[in-house]
Amino acid sequence: MAIINQETVYGYELSLKLQNYGLKVSEGSIYPVLLRLQKEGLIKGEFKNSPNGPDRKYYFITKQGINALEEFRNNWEKIKVPVDLLLYKEQIP
Template sequence: MLKGILEGCILKVISEKEVYGYELATKLHESGFSTVSEGSIYPLLIRMNKEKLIEGTLKKSTAGPNRKYYRLTEKGQKELSQFIINWNILKCGVDKLLKEEEQ
């Protein structure tokens, strides 16, 4: 389940601006995904690129080698929209169950 959630969150971060892998990992960590390693993010980026959800472009870096920056494709935007719908449905159901548990 975390994999699907992580993919949706990656799409959301990329939808806000082009990012490179390490920058993406940092944003995810800042958002509370502290247990997600860079080693699990890069394979997802490769797969999402193959599925044409994102596109990567190499750009020069002022601090070392070129970096691959990722941006959302139209297909990726549609996937993100569907993720948000599915997440809200799942979240409501879980919240309802947890609220019932508190009573």
């Protein structure tokens, strides 16, 4: 969702971008997730002309989606430091 927040993407683009960030997810697994996010109204898909090739379904984030992302970010911030501490305790002098 963070990626969709930055720019509208289509499925294949999204899977490439995730890989560029170092996330080793199987390419196909993004589609069930995209469907779920659409059902929950957090993202929306729309058919648009793509510069190279056929019309594709581009995804963009909704207002609800931005809120959900913000919430997730807050929760993540809250647990990130404690989890890091727990896991790498011995390395901290």
